[in-house]
Amino acid sequence: MTDDLLRAPAEVKYADELDWLESVDDGPKPFSWRLSPKMVRLFILGSERADGLEREIPQKWFGDRSFVERAIVTLASDRGLLLIGDPGTGKSWLAELLSAAICRNSTLVVQGTAGTTEDHIKYSWNVSMVIAKGQSRESMIASPIMTAMERGVIGRFEELTRSTSDVQDALISILSEKYVSIPELDDDNIVFAQPGFSIIATANSRDRGVNDLSSALKRRFNFVRIPVVTNRKSETEIVRFRTEELLRRHAIELDVPPSLLSILLQSFADLRAAAQSAASDDEKLESALSTAEQIGVLEDAILSSHFFGDRTLTAQRLASSLVGSLARRSPEDLAILNKYWHGVVEPRSQAEGGEWPAFLDGGRDTIATLS
Structure with missing residues (x-):
């Protein structure tokens, strides 16, 4: 049924x-x-x-x-x-x-x-x-x-x-x-x-x-x-639980690499910290940066990869979905995301490598397209 x-x-x-x-x-x-x-x-x-x-x-x-x-x-x-x-x-x-x-x-x-x-x-x-x-x-x-x-x-x-x-x-x-x-x-x-x-x-x-x-x-x-879930372990469990439901519902066979899930969670944690230290609402993203929105970003990336990609979730696709989902106000949100990408993602990609450089490129391209 x-x-x-x-x-x-x-x-x-x-x-x-x-x-x-x-x-x-x-x-x-x-x-x-x-x-x-x-x-x-x-x-x-x-x-x-x-x-x-x-x-x-x-x-x-x-x-x-x-x-x-x-x-x-x-x-x-x-x-x-x-x-x-x-x-x-x-x-x-x-x-x-x-x-x-x-x-x-x-x-x-x-x-x-x-x-x-x-x-x-x-x-x-x-x-x-x-x-x-x-x-x-x-x-x-x-x-x-x-x-x-x-x-x-x-x-x-x-x-x-x-x-x-x-x-x-x-x-x-x-x-x-x-x-x-x-x-x-x-x-x-x-x-x-x-x-x-x-x-x-x-x-x-x-x-x-x-x-x-x-x-x-x-x-x-x-x-x-x-309260908003800030515990990394609990947040990971929630996102994984909802993602598995999505994959079952759409009968999609696609792996979500732990490294990309970690990047998604880290990005939201960074953006929340930036929002808490912002001096005014204009310096905060309109998004609440909730766990539900993380799930929405990942869902968007998965479906995009399945229908328009090679059925493999990539860091570029994840970055594009994140920017596209969170950039609700123009130019305010785009400016905040651009600052985050240059001030946080770029140094992290240089220091940690892995999937971060591809995530950096995907976000930059999307921000440029939307600007």
């Missing part, structure tokens, strides 16, 4: 694994959870020899164990969970994995934007049915959040701070009272949340000031802050 989908949700992609974990899980489960909290953690972080399982469970989210445990405890307490952090820190992926493990449904999602309305988190109406038969529960269109309430499962709200304050305020009664009133109906006009219902929201810390959360809404969420 997963072969028929461009991107299968976690509960579909890992269905066999979840079925097996559920069959051997004898731990206590809150509400109507499909897995116990220990098994939810194990599904997300992977198994260890000390777990004593007959089957190895691979790690799917790479980050501090305490973040996952606090998120699980929050959901077990029926409080709302807010995952907050910089772009590309894996907030949405963690929310999807939590939902898949707890209730086997991660698709009840509201995407927060400036155009999100209260109807998107409560309900709307099927106009043709209302005209034909009047307003009733049958003519009502439940939102993903209301559907989660009725089923006693997890509802997700992506980019909460991107939605306006009146939309955010509509969540307050849902999180505190655990029901939604339908004043248009005389009977059957309240939808109560069933045990197991909760909301996992995500927020981009760079959106601070766009639509700040009210103090009332903040009190109804437990905050889990997800």
Whole structure:
């Protein structure tokens, strides 16, 4: 079934694994959870020899164990969970994995934007049915959040701070009272949340000031802050994990040399350090330089090599993808990258050799083309 989908949700992609974990899980489960909290953690972080399982469970989210445990405890307490952090820190992926493990449904999602309305988190109406038969529960269109309430499962709200304050305020009664009133109906006009219902929201810390959360809404969420991954080992594991998924999905047989992966990680580390020491925003790349963007650069280089190259990933191709992905503003970003290439990459290529000279040439050519 997963072969028929461009991107299968976690509960579909890992269905066999979840079925097996559920069959051997004898731990206590809150509400109507499909897995116990220990098994939810194990599904997300992977198994260890000390777990004593007959089957190895691979790690799917790479980050501090305490973040996952606090998120699980929050959901077990029926409080709302807010995952907050910089772009590309894996907030949405963690929310999807939590939902898949707890209730086997991660698709009840509201995407927060400036155009999100209260109807998107409560309900709307099927106009043709209302005209034909009047307003009733049958003519009502439940939102993903209301559907989660009725089923006693997890509802997700992506980019909460991107939605306006009146939309955010509509969540307050849902999180505190655990029901939604339908004043248009005389009977059957309240939808109560069933045990197991909760909301996992995500927020981009760079959106601070766009639509700040009210103090009332903040009190109804437990905050889990997800930091940018800076540990080289963890970052390598994340990039390798996502790259292997890409290669499987596209049925591509292509090796990613460890030397090129090291160059990619080092380049992002250098650019992050430069951004931290920059005196103004004009001296920083617009990119957040997240792990997700590293994966995007590598994905671009792999696909370019596969379709337009000789199916071999080269340092030149990697440099071209990096510059092309990060040069979003012209001329500001190009100037920053050009400075980095001359001030850091060129001396390193002379001192270390290896793939760095080819990386230097590939970046120079791309910068010249874009300038």
